[in-house]
Amino acid sequence: xxxxxxxxxxxxxxxxxxxxxxxxxxxxxxxxPLREMVGQSVSxxxxxxxxxxxxxxxxxxxxxxxxxxxxxxxxxxTSYFLKRPAVDIILDKLQATxxxxxxxxxxxxxxxxxxxxxxxxxxxxxxxxxxxAISSIGISVPVFLTAIILMxxxxxxxxxxxxxxxxxxxxxxxWESGFFTKDGLLHLILxxxxxxxxxxxxxxxLVRSExxxxxxxxxxxxxIAKGLPMNxxxxxxxLKNTMLPLLTVGGVxxxxxxxxxxxxETVFQWPGTGFLFLEAINRVDxxxxxxxxxxxxxxxxxxxxxxxxxxxxxxxTVNITGKGA
Amino acid sequence: xxxxxxxxTIALLATGLCFSAVAADITVAYDSDPVTLDPxxxxxxxxxxxxxxxxxxxxxxxxxxxxxxxxxxxxxxIDDTTFRFTLRKGVKFHSGNTMTADDVVWTFNRLKKSGDYxxxxxxxxxxxxxxxxxxxxxxxxxxxxxLQTATYIFPMDSKFYSGEIDGKDKSRIxxxxxxxxxxxxxxxxxxxxxxxxxxxxxxxxxxDDYWDTASPGNVDKLTLVPIKENATRVxxxxxxxxxxxxxxxxxxxxxxxxxxxxxxTTVSGTRIITLQMNQNSNEALKDVRxxxxxxxAINNEAIVKKIMKGFGTAxxxxxxxxxxxxxxxxxxxxxxxxxxxxMKEAGYEKGFKLTMMAPNxxxxxxxxxxxxxxxxxxxxxxxxxxxxxPKAQYWPEFDLCSADMMMIGWHADTEDxxxxxxxxTMTRNKETGKGAYNCGHYANPKMDALVxxxxxxxxxxxxAEMLKEVERILYxxxxxxxxxxxxxxxxxxxxLQVAPIVNALNFPYFGDLVVK
Numbered sequence: 072x073x074x075x076x077x078x079x080x081x082x083x084x085x086x087x088x089x090x091x092x093x094x095x096x097x098x099x100x101x102x103x104p105l106r107e108m109v110g111q112s113v114s115x116x117x118x119x120x121x122x123x124x125x126x127x128x129x130x131x132x133x134x135x136x137x138x139x140x141x142x143x144x145x146x147x148x149t150s151y152f153l154k155r156p157a158v159d160i161i162l163d164k165l166q167a168t169x170x171x172x173x174x175x176x177x178x179x180x181x182x183x184x185x186x187x188x189x190x191x192x193x194x195x196x197x198x199x200x201x202x203x204a205i206s207s208i209g210i211s212v213p214v215f216l217t218a219i220i221l222m223x224x225x226x227x228x229x230x231x232x233x234x235x236x237x238x239x240x241x242x243x244x245x246w247e248s249g250f251f252t253k254d255g256l257l258h259l260i261l262x263x264x265x266x267x268x269x270x271x272x273x274x275x276x277l278v279r280s281e282x283x284x285x286x287x288x289x290x291x292x293x294x295i296a297k298g299l300p301m302n303x304x305x306x307x308x309x310l311k312n313t314m315l316p317l318l319t320v321g322g323v324x325x326x327x328x329x330x331x332x333x334x335x336e337t338v339f340q341w342p343g344t345g346f347l348f349l350e351a352i353n354r355v356d357x358x359x360x361x362x363x364x365x366x367x368x369x370x371x372x373x374x375x376x377x378x379x380x381x382x383x384x385x386x387x388t389v390n391i392t393g394k395g396a
Numbered sequence: 397x398x399x400x401x402x403x404x405t406i407a408l409l410a411t412g413l414c415f416s417a418v419a420a421d422i423t424v425a426y427d428s429d430p431v432t433l434d435p436x437x438x439x440x441x442x443x444x445x446x447x448x449x450x451x452x453x454x455x456x457x458x459x460x461x462x463x464x465x466x467x468x469x470x471x472x473x474i475d476d477t478t479f480r481f482t483l484r485k486g487v488k489f490h491s492g493n494t495m496t497a498d499d500v501v502w503t504f505n506r507l508k509k510s511g512d513y514x515x516x517x518x519x520x521x522x523x524x525x526x527x528x529x530x531x532x533x534x535x536x537x538x539x540x541x542x543l544q545t546a547t548y549i550f551p552m553d554s555k556f557y558s559g560e561i562d563g564k565d566k567s568r569i570x571x572x573x574x575x576x577x578x579x580x581x582x583x584x585x586x587x588x589x590x591x592x593x594x595x596x597x598x599x600x601x602x603x604d605d606y607w608d609t610a611s612p613g614n615v616d617k618l619t620l621v622p623i624k625e626n627a628t629r630v631x632x633x634x635x636x637x638x639x640x641x642x643x644x645x646x647x648x649x650x651x652x653x654x655x656x657x658x659x660x661t662t663v664s665g666t667r668i669i670t671l672q673m674n675q676n677s678n679e680a681l682k683d684v685r686x687x688x689x690x691x692x693a694i695n696n697e698a699i700v701k702k703i704m705k706g707f708g709t710a711x712x713x714x715x716x717x718x719x720x721x722x723x724x725x726x727x728x729x730x731x732x733x734x735x736x737x738x739m740k741e742a743g744y745e746k747g748f749k750l751t752m753m754a755p756n757x758x759x760x761x762x763x764x765x766x767x768x769x770x771x772x773x774x775x776x777x778x779x780x781x782x783x784x785x786p787k788a789q790y791w792p793e794f795d796l797c798s799a800d801m802m803m804i805g806w807h808a809d810t811e812d813x814x815x816x817x818x819x820x821t822m823t824r825n826k827e828t829g830k831g832a833y834n835c836g837h838y839a840n841p842k843m844d845a846l847v848x849x850x851x852x853x854x855x856x857x858x859x860a861e862m863l864k865e866v867e868r869i870l871y872x873x874x875x876x877x878x879x880x881x882x883x884x885x886x887x888x889x890x891x892l893q894v895a896p897i898v899n900a901l902n903f904p905y906f907g908d909l910v911v912k
Contacts, residue, residue, distance in 0.1 A: 102788025103795075108571050110439030110512040112809055112819065114829050117511050125572060152431065153594055154574045219627050226635040234631040235425075235623050236596070340623045342596050350595070350624070353757070355788045 079379070083372045090368035091142065094361045095135055104151055104355040125151075138361075147365065148358030152351070157362035161344055166247050167237060168343030171335070172328050174250075174263035176321075179274050182267075184310075187278025191286060192305060206272035214331070218265040218338040225261060233258050235340040262339045269331055270324055277320060281313035288312075315382075322378035326371045420911035421617040422639040422892065425629050429598055429622040433589065434577040435550050436569055439512035439809065441902055444548075448903050449600055449618075450490075451550035451583035452608075454481055454500070455543055457811065459663075459899050461718045463543050467495065467551055467584065476538035476854055481546070483529040487607040489553040491582040497525040502554035504533075510569050515829075516545055516809060540854045544810045553582035586613060586907030597621045606907070613908040633658065633887050639911075640888040642904075646705040646760060652887040661894045662885045664709050665902065666716045667807040668816065669759055671752070671769060671877040672836035678750050678800040681836075685742040687874035692735035693776045694769050696728050696879045703764050704880065711878040713867045714806075714816035718900070720856070721813025721863025726871045728878075735776045747777020750800035754782070755790040759805045760882055766803055769877075797835040804833060805882070811901065813863040817847045821875050838875040 104127070105118050122128050126137070141148065147157045190199040209217075226234035238258035240249045249255025285291060286309055294304045332345035340346070344363065351359040430446040431438055448456075454468040465471075468481040487495040504523035507513045519539040524532045533542060557567045557577060566576040581589060584607065587600035600618040621638065623629040626645040632638045634655055644652055644660060652660045673681045673690060680686045697710040710728045715721040739745060754766035763784040770780035783799070794802055808815035823839040824831035830844070843866055850862040870876070884902050888894045893910040 100789075102786070102790075103792045106788070106791040108438065110809070111806075111833075112439070112515045113512055114515070114832065115826075121511070121571060149573060151572050154572065154578070219631075222628065222631045226631050226637070230635055234635045234637050235628050236621065338625055338628055340621075340625065340628055346624075347595075353786070353788065 079376050083376060086372055087365070087368060091139070091361075091365055092135075094364035094368075095138055097364075098357045098361060099131075101352065101357060101360065102355040104357055107354045107356075108151060142365075147362035150351070150356050150359040152354050152356045153359070157359045160347065160359065161362060161366055164342060164344045164347045167341060168329060168332050168336070168345060170249060170259065171262055171266060171332055171341060171343060172325065174259050175266040175270070175328065176325065178263055178267040179270050183271055183274035183278055187275045188282055188305070188310060190275070191279045191282035194283070202275065206275045209268055210272040212268075214265055214269050214334050215338060217268045218261070218335060221261050221265055222338070232261050234261075237342060262335050262341050265338070266328065266332060266335045270328060273324070274317070274321075277317060278313060281316050282309060285309040285312045319378050319382055322374055322381070326374040329370055330367055420615045420909075421619075422615055422909075422911060423619045423621060423637070424640045424642075424906075425621050425623045425632055425638040426642055427622065427624055427626075427629070429595065429620060432578040433581045433592070434569065434575065435552070435583075436506055436510040436513055437571065437578060439516075441807075445903055447550045447583075448585070449587045449906050450581050450585040450589065451552070452487075452585055454483075454546040454549045454551070456547055456903075456905070457899060457901055461811065461900075463547075467500075468546065471543070471546075473542075473854065474532065477535045478532055479535075479542040480526070480530065480532045483531065484607065485529055487584050488605040489556065489582045489584055490588050490603055491553055491556045492605075493553055493555050493582070495551055495553075495584055496528045497531050498528075499551045499554045500531050500549065501525050502557075503549060503552045506552070506567060506569070507549065511571070513548065516548060520545075538852050538854050540851065540856070540859055541810050541812055541814075544812055547811075551584065556580075556582040586611065587618065595622060600906075608907065611908050612910050613906070614911055615906065615909050618906060630887065633889075636889075640886060640892055640894065642884070642886045643760075644885040644887045646703075646707040648887075649705065649707065649885060657890045658887060659890050659894070660885060660887050661898060662707070662883050663898055663900050664716070665807075665882045665884045666719070666811065666900050667759075667805050667882050668711055668714050668716070669708075669762075669765070669803070669805045669879040669882060670714070670820070671766075671801050671803055671879065672820075672834070673874075673876065674797055674800045674802070674835055674837060676837040677797065678748075680742075680744060680748050680750070681800060683742045683744075684873055685738045686744060689735040689738035689742070689744075689776055690773065690778070691874045691877050692729055692731045692738065693778075694772050694877055694879075695730040696877075697730060699765055699768050700880050703761050703768055704882075707760070707883045707885065708880040709883070710880050713871060713878055714820065715813040715863070715867060716881045716900070719808075719811070719813045719863075720860040721867050723864040723867045726867055732775060739776050744777070747779065749779045749781065751798075752780050752782045752801040752803075753790065753793055753799035754784045754803035755787040756784040758787040758790065759803070762803060765879065769879075794833075794835060797837070801877075802835045804835070806833070813867070814847050814850055817843070817866055817870075821870055822847060836876050838873070840869065840873065840875075843869045 105121060109118060109121070126134065145158065149155065150157050150160055153160055186202050190202050193199055222234050225232040236258060237249050238254035239252045240247045240255050241251050243251060249259055291304060291309055294308055332343055333349055335341065336343045336346035337349050348360070348363045351363065428442055430442050432443065435443060435447040435451060437443065452466045454466060455463045456466050458464045467484050467487060469484045470482040471480065473479050483497060483500065489495060501523050507517050519535045519537065521534045521536050524534060526532055559566050561576050568575055570578065586603055586606050586608065588603050589598060590601045591599045598620045600620065602616045623632055626648065629641045630644065630648045630652065633641045649660055652658055673687050675682045700706065700708045700710045712726040712728045713723060752766060752770060754762050756763035766782055766784055770782045773780050794804065804820065806816055806820055818830055819833045821834060821838055822831040822844050823841070824834050824837065846862055846866050850859050853859040853862065884900065886894050886898055891912045893912070897905045897909050
């Protein structure tokens with residue numbers, strides 16, 4: 072176990088180093104940050120002075136060296152536009168993003184398990200066909216469109232739900248949350264549903280196929296033959312065994328979801344990291360862009376490592392140390 | 397008893413009416429929120445919009461481009477280089493300090509130091525205090541645009557911004573990184589900022605001691621929220637979450653007009669959208685007949701109608717109506733036959749190839765406009781290799797004048813015709829900074845001289861004649877392809893009286909907004 076951890080940590084460091092190199096290398100092709108900082112009538116000489124001040128005219132390696140030196144001390148630069156350290160901004164905005172992801176994950180769990188199980192138990196039912204048809208549509212509609220359609224129906228036409236932002240939030244244990252106010256919860260619904268819509272079809276199908284596999288396995292057949300009540304067979308024996316792949320896929324997908332929030336957050340003006348990133352690109356706020364890319368890389372590395380570890384804990388047949396059993 | 401009852405009803409009614417006329421709390425959604433609270437940090441629409449809420453200029457434009465007295469009550473030209481302003485008395489800053497000539501002098505000196513503003517104030521030698529409520533602005537040479545530049549002088553509270561905080565001067569102007577002035581504010585404006593979360597919202601509340609007691613404005617609290625996405629902004633208005641939005645994308649305008657209790661207010665804008673024809677990179681564009689053919693071939697009226705959904709005014713020149721140099725006879729000139737004839741005359745009957753670049757997120761429908769122009773040019777045999785890209789990548793390309801035709805929009809910071817020529821069409825000159833955005837490389841010494849002469853002419857009517865002549869020269873030389881002036885649009889609930897406070901400059905005077 073310990074060797075595995077050390078190994079993974081080492082791998083993670085290499086991955087992070089490569090990501091930092093890439094994140095830094097793209098900076099120069101993003102455009103000229105000066106354009107967003109100065110008015111149209113400012114002369115080229117003035118711009119050059121500002122470029123020098125910002126260190127934009129230094130050679131690539133000098134810039135990268137300076138960046139790595141600061142990064143190792145936890146300083147990923149200061150946003151040109153928001154004028155605060157990039158790390159602080161991302162940590163601030165992360166609360167909103169994590170709430171969105173958490174809400175979407177709840178919806179996914181609450182919807183995908185019952186629907187997946189139902190469609191596996193009743194493979195020939197009309198409802199199964201409906202569920203599968205809707206989920207294929209769901210997987211092919213871009214989240215941008217889903218979000219706008221939801222907004223059209225529930226905000227404009229029915230006027231039930233608010234169209235943008237986070238609403239009222241309260242600070243609980245240093246965490247700014249929308250889960251504890253009515254207004255905050257109402258604001259969460261549409262963005263969470265939109266975000267969940269990307270992952271939901273995948274999970275319904277995953278639960279269904281895992282459940283089908285479990286149902287055709289020897290131990291289920293045996294349990295049925297033994298005369299156990301069907302509900303007990305389905306929910307106690309079969310369902311329990313579908314949870315394992317769900318956990319591994321789910322863990323990895325949560326990382327993906329944090330990255331997917333870019334579109335959802337943009338449509339709903341959700342003040343999270345995804346929206347922040349898109350804005351940063353528009354404004355060529357390079358320190359913030361680099362910090363975000365590194366940060367998302369970190370999330371992927373961490374979630375993958377945790378999932379690998381959990382997998383070993385839950386399924387003892389998997390030997391994560393790589394040595395023979 | 398009955399009498400008393402009626403009286404009571406009247407009184408109640410009266411208070412009721414007063415109440416609804418006094419306390420208005422509105423939410424406004426823009427596509428972005430101000431970058432800073434420092435009016436001198438960046439010369440951009442957003443910052444000036446904010447300045448009109450937190451500060452007041454010496455004078456401001458009304459809807460017809462006339463000047464309205466604000467902190468300057470009176471003004472007069474003393475001689476060719478001296479202009480005197482008489483300041484309003486009893487104007488209080490948000491901090492409680494009283495505004496005097498010292499504040500105006502202090503503000504002027506700070507403007508001279510601001511990277512973004514120093515160009516506008518470069519014609520001036522100094523701003524002199526005559527007495528506590530009189531100042532004189534002195535230019536090094538005769539300069540006609542004193543009042544135009546005075547719309548940029550928003551007196552700041554010199555006492556409030558002087559001194560040091562954490563060992564740094566409170567008044568310094570910082571482009572990248574935080575400063576005292578970018579987060580603290582004391583102006584004379586109708587509103588004070590009570591809370592600000594950048595990118596989420598800014599809350600403005602009415603300043604109790606605002607000097608302009610004659611203003612009909614009754615907005616007590618104004619929350620400004622940025623909503624980047626066009627569709628979301630409209631949805632927020634239609635669902636009643638916000639009271640006023642800007643901008644409204646051309647595609648959404650019908651929807652806004654049709655909705656009950658919501659109005660659309662449009663004003664024709666002053667930003668000209670053009671295509672420049674690079675005479676250095678493409679031999680054919682040196683020929684005036686080819687350039688004219690291109691102008692004749694691009695049907696900009698159709699572009700306005702189809703792509704802009706009527707949300708713009710097709711242009712034949714740089715200066716919009718209302719500007720000194722606007723010549724009414726210079727109209728759009730789409731004529732395919734004539735275009736073909738000119739191509740033949742120039743020896744390009746079989747056409748030629750050229751490259752074109754345009755941004756895809758800078759101007760309204762910019763990429764579609766470029767595509768339409770390209771296909772219109774195909775009709776006279778010009779094959780266009782078009783590239784569109786996000787503005788962040790476009791500007792570095794524009795700096796290099798990378799393509800044979802490049803799109804550029806321009807809003808004159810001085811609201812004056814000469815400004816267009818100084819940046820877009822005068823001969824490129826590194827030393828004087830003229831023609832800095834002239835990617836057409838059009839060079840005409842006669843026109844250059846005329847613009848320079850106009851900028852030293854203090855007689856408005858003589859000056860207007862010169863600027864009109866400039867427009868005529870550019871028209872005949874087909875120096876660039878004029879496309880249109882973008883309109884501006886605001887969508888609002890019908891109880892907001894938006895029309896009186898908005899203008900072509902896109903600086904709404906929210907202090908005067910009446911909410912019924």
